[in-house]
Amino acid sequence: MVSRAAMWPLHAAGFTTAFGAHAIAANLGGFSSDAVTSLLVLGGLLALYDGAEVLLKPVFGSLANRIGAWPVLLGGLLAFAAASALYAVADSPGWLWAARLGQGAAASAFSPSASALVARLNRAAKRGRAFGSYGFYKSIGYTMGPLLGGVLVWAGGLRLLFTVMALLGAGVALWVALAVPAVPPLPRARQTVLDLARRLSAPAFLTPHRSPRGSDRRRRSASASCPSPARLPVSAPWLPAPPSPSWPPAQPSSSRSPDGPWTPAASQHGPAWPPAC
Secondary structure (H helix, E strand, O other): OOOHHHOHHHHHHHHHHHHHHHHHHOOHHHHOOOOOOOHHHHHHHHHHHHHHHHHHHHHHHHHHHHHOHHHHHHHHHHHHHHHHHHHHHHOOHHHHHHHHHHHHHHHHHHHHHHHHHHHHOOOHHHHHHHHHHHHHHHHHHHHHHHHHHHHHHHHHHHHHHHHHHHHHHHHHHHHHHHHOOOOOOOOOOOOOHHHHHHHHOOHHHHOOOOOOOOHHHHHHHHHHHOOOHHHOOOOOOOOOOOOOOOOOOOOOOOOOEOOEOOOHHHOOOOOOOOOOO
16 A cells, blocks of 8 residues: 555646646737737637647657656656746747746656556555546645636736746656656567467367267267157147157046156156156
């Protein structure tokens, strides 16, 4: 069981990705007139962050399976800090596009890696609560992004907001490096084309299976001595006996059999089943 202190950096990583998405998106239209010249440009800047996540999250998820989630998480946070610092230093409309694309690509790396570490560092019985806490702090980022982002942009413009995001990404990356244990990737069973060729050419795969000598003869003799239930007539006192060439109906008799009390097998329709085989 991992300590509670190792979960706080993962919660901070979830907060960072949500805060980075909404803090800038809520303030692009009103405080960046030089960069946003039309609604089409505004829509492109808004879609750039989430579009990068849509395209690159499967890629970085596969990379986390290969090398482990911890290095992908750390590298994504550092890349997020670098992309945020890019616009804070340049302060140019063209660099705003590059910064948003870099932030979205970095978030697509450390966001699924943080979720994977939440699952790996908690027991199966505790994962529901762990993911609930992770989602709680991520929702705080979605909520505080427009509010806190608006305050920062009002105080110092977009450059101040990007500067705070750069410091946030670098701080969370340092926190992850110090508090979150590195978890090795899970082993995966892989099969190459050479392995498949070996299995198909194995003697056990190519040699047909034969039954032992005499088993077919015993099976035929057993089926001959014990007739199939499908060929047996259905006998019941309240139903007429169907015609059957192999089991002719017996002569009518009383309700008592010669050897004891009345039984359905000794009814007037004859025995219902042959003797035990």
